Amino acid sequence: MHTITLIPGDGIGPEITQxxxxxxxxxxxxxxxxxxxxxxxxxxxxxxxxPQALLDSLERNKVGLKGPLTTPVGKGFRSINxxxxxxxxxxxxxxxxxxTEGIASRYSGIDLVLFRENTEGLYSGLxxxxxxxxxxxxxxxxxxxxxxxxxYAAFAYAAKHGRxxxxxxxxxxxxxxxxxxxxxxxxxxxxxxxxxxxxxxIIDNMCMQLVNKPEQFDVIVTTNLFGDILSDLCAxxxxxxxxxxxxxxxxxxxxxxxxxxxxxxxAGQGKANPTAMxxxxxxxxHHIGEAGYADRIEQALNAxxxxxxxxxxxxxGKASTSEFAQAIIDNLx
Ligand code: NAI
Ligand code: MG
Numbered sequence: 001m002h003t004i005t006l007i008p009g010d011g012i013g014p015e016i017t018q019x020x021x022x023x024x025x026x027x028x029x030x031x032x033x034x035x036x037x038x039x040x041x042x043x044x045x046x047x048x049x050x051p052q053a054l055l056d057s058l059e060r061n062k063v064g065l066k067g068p069l070t071t072p073v074g075k076g077f078r079s080i081n082x083x084x085x086x087x088x089x090x091x092x093x094x095x096x097x098x099x100t101e102g103i104a105s106r107y108s109g110i111d112l113v114l115f116r117e118n119t120e121g122l123y124s125g126l127x128x129x130x131x132x133x134x135x136x137x138x139x140x141x142x143x144x145x146x147x148x149x150x151x152y153a154a155f156a157y158a159a160k161h162g163r164x165x166x167x168x169x170x171x172x173x174x175x176x177x178x179x180x181x182x183x184x185x186x187x188x189x190x191x192x193x194x195x196x197x198x199x200x201x202i203i204d205n206m207c208m209q210l211v212n213k214p215e216q217f218d219v220i221v222t223t224n225l226f227g228d229i230l231s232d233l234c235a236x237x238x239x240x241x242x243x244x245x246x247x248x249x250x251x252x253x254x255x256x257x258x259x260x261x262x263x264x265x266x267a268g269q270g271k272a273n274p275t276a277m278x279x280x281x282x283x284x285x286h287h288i289g290e291a292g293y294a295d296r297i298e299q300a301l302n303a304x305x306x307x308x309x310x311x312x313x314x315x316x317g318k319a320s321t322s323e324f325a326q327a328i329i330d331n332l333x
Contacts, residue, residue, distance in 0.1 A: 001030045001031070001032055002030060002031045002032070002063070002288050002290070003031070003032050003033075003034055003060075003061050004031050004032070004033055004034065004061060004063050004064065004065055004284070004288075005033075005034050005036060005054070005057040005058050005060075005061045005063065005064040005065070006021075006033040006034065006035045006036075006064070006065050006066075007035075007036060007037060007038055007054065007064060007065070007066040007067055007069070008035065008037055008041075008067050009037070009038075009039060009041075009066060009067025009068045009069050009262060010039045010040045010041055010067070010068060010069055010070040010262040010267075011068060011070060011261070011262025011263050011264045011267040012067075012068070012262060012263045012266060012267050012268075012272035012321075013067025013068050013069070013262055014067070015267075015268070015270065015272050015274075015321045015322075016067060016258065016272050016273075016274040016276075016277040016278075016321065017065070017067045017277060018321075018322070018325075019274035019277065019278065019321055019322065019324070019325035020065070020274060020277050020278050020281045021033065022322075022325050022326075022329065023278060023297060023300075023325055023328050023329055024281065024293075024297075026329040026332060027293055027296060027297050027300075027329075027332055029285065029290065029293045029297075030290065030293075031288075031290075034057050034061060036051065036053055036054040036057050037051075037054070038050045038051060038054050038069055038080055039069035039070050039071070039080060039262075040069070040070040040071075040072060040262075043072060049071070049072075049077065049080055050080050050083060050084070055087065058084075058088065058253060058255070059253075062252060062253045062254070063253070063254055063255075063256075063284060063287065063288060064253075064254070064255040064256070065255075065256050065257070065280065065281055065284055066255050066256065066257040067257070067258070067262075067277065068257070068258060068260060068261045068262040068263070069081065069262065070261075070262045070264070078125075081257075082123060082125075084248070084255060085118050085119055085248055086119055086125075088248075088250050088252070088253040088255070089119060089250045089251070089252075089253075090118055090119070090248035090249060090250040090253065090254065090255060091117060091118050091119045091120075091146065091149055091150060091153075091249075091250055092115055092116075092117075092118060092149075092150060092153045092247070092248070092249040092250070093114075093115070093116040093117075093118040093227060093231070093246065093247070093248055093249075094113060094114070094115055094116075094153075094157075094246065094247040094248075094249060094283070095113070095114045095116070095231045095234065095235070095244060095245070095246045095247075095259065096112070096113045096114075096244070096245060096279075096283075097110060097111075097112050097113075097114065097214075097234035097235060097237055097238045097244060098110060098111050098112075098238060099111070099237075099238050099239075100238070100239070100243070100302065100305060101302070101305065101306055102302070102304075102305030102306045102307075102308070102311070102315070103238065103239035103243050103275075103305060103315065104239060104315075104316070105237065105238050105239050106237075107214055107215070107237055107238070108215075109215040110214045110215055110217075110237055110238055111218075112214065112217045112218060112219070112220060112234065113157065113163075113218075113219050113220070114219075114220045114221075114222070114227060114230060114231050114234055115150055115153055115154040115157070115219065115220065115221040115222070115227075116150075116222060116223075116224060116226075116227020116228065116230070116231055117142070117146060117147070117150040117222070117223050117224050117227060118150075118224060118227075118248055119146070119224070120141060120142045120143060120146045120223070120224055121140050121141070121142055121223045121224030121225055122138055122139075122140045122224060122225045123224045123225070124139065124140070124141045126138070126139035126141060127139070140178065140225070142178055142181065142182065142223060144181060144185060147181060147182045147185035147186070148185045148188070148189060150221060151166075151168070151182075151185055151186040151189040151190075151221055152189050153221075153249070154166050154219050154220075154221035155189050155190065155192070155193045155196060155219075157219060158193070158196050158218070158219045159193055159195070159196060163196070163218045163219050164196065164197060164218055165196065165197040165198075165199065165217075165218040165219065166186075166190070166193075166196055166197070166198050166199075166218070166219045166220075166221055167199050167200065167201055167206075167217055167218070167219070167220050167221070168182065168183065168186045168198070168199070168200040168201070168220075168221050168222065169200075169201055169202075169203045169206040169220060169221075169222040169226055169230060170182050170183060170200060170201075170202065170203060170222065170223070170226070171202060171203050171204075171226070172200075172202070173202055178223075182223060183200055186198065186200070186221065203222070203226050203230075206220075206230070207230070207233060210230070210233060210234065210237065211233070211237075214234075214237050220234075231246075231259070232259075235259065240314075241259055241260040241276065242260055242273045242275065242276055242314050242315075243273065243275045243276055243279070243315075244258075244259055244276055244279070245258065245259070245276055245279035245280040245282070245283050246258065246259040246280060246283075247280065247283050247284070247287070249287070254284070254287055256280040256281065256283050256284040256287070257280055258276035258277040258279075258280050259276065260276055270320035270321050270322065271312060271313055271314075271320070271321065272312065272321050273311075273312040273314050273315060273321070273324070274312075274321055274324060274325055275301065275305075275315075278297070278301060278328070279298075279301075282294040282297060282298055285297075296332065296333060297328070297332070299331075299333060300328045300329070300331035300332045300333065301328055301331075303331040304324070304327045304328045304331050307327065310323070310324060310327035311324055311327075312324050
């Protein structure tokens, strides 16, 4: 039995995490949940955005499944997601993008995984604003160690999953020093994986190629800001934010999350699509060595996606969140 920290989140978070809990229970997945919240919900209750009890739970269990969190708008509220990433050194942001029958997309045959460096670059929090001079500096700091670690993670994943190619996206033609450091780090790592093709592309060309011919990509690795943008672009290629999963992984701790937000416009109405959250849960099962359960649930999900009427409105169906979850349970082989 695995103990997992479950963060229901704000808005639609509780509805989609309930769907995942129900499906996991029906499939008799050997996990027990330690449920603790954060975000707007706990802020309203106790004035705490990220309660210590939740941090302690993640520290203990090393694995979390997280619903979307609302960070209150305004000065002094640091993004909870960024805080968690820094706190547990979750330096890999891993986002698969796969075209799936039953999920509308302009493309077919996409099966790629994006590795985004998750703690450095423009997200280091190094900002200086000189009001008098009207100058704002946002410092993008990357380290050689950080470059090595994310590139190694991408190649190790490729090797483990029988993937053929790793593409590095960068801007070394302009960012001469930082870009070159990333390329060199990745090239050095690539020598340890002679069976995997290594190529690099400049980020703007990369965007064009992804939109034009996404099937050519396999594993993509990049720095924080480029990865943030590319990962949403990739989500758009395969059906949007409601269906793609994500993971924040470090050497000791990992937090899995749907990449969409708390969707306040549909919260509490039973309209939310639980697919992204469920797929994040399945990534989590692979991570904790329960791939068999993940495969079985994935097959049930894929079967349900082909039954339009059993799906939620965003997928063209009429079912509620819980009806969709029940259909997945009914399809468990
Ligand atoms: P959003 O992703 O919550 O919503 C964008 C649109 O997509 C809305 O129309 C929403 O109804 C729809 N949508 C999102 N998820 C869906 C699902 N599972 N099923 C069906 N429809 C879905 O983005 P928005 O509106 O920009 O952000 C709302 C709040 O979420 C903000 O407070 C933001 O800070 C937070 N947020 C949190 C994230 C996280 O915790 N990982 C990520 C992104 C935003
Ligand atoms: Mg983003």
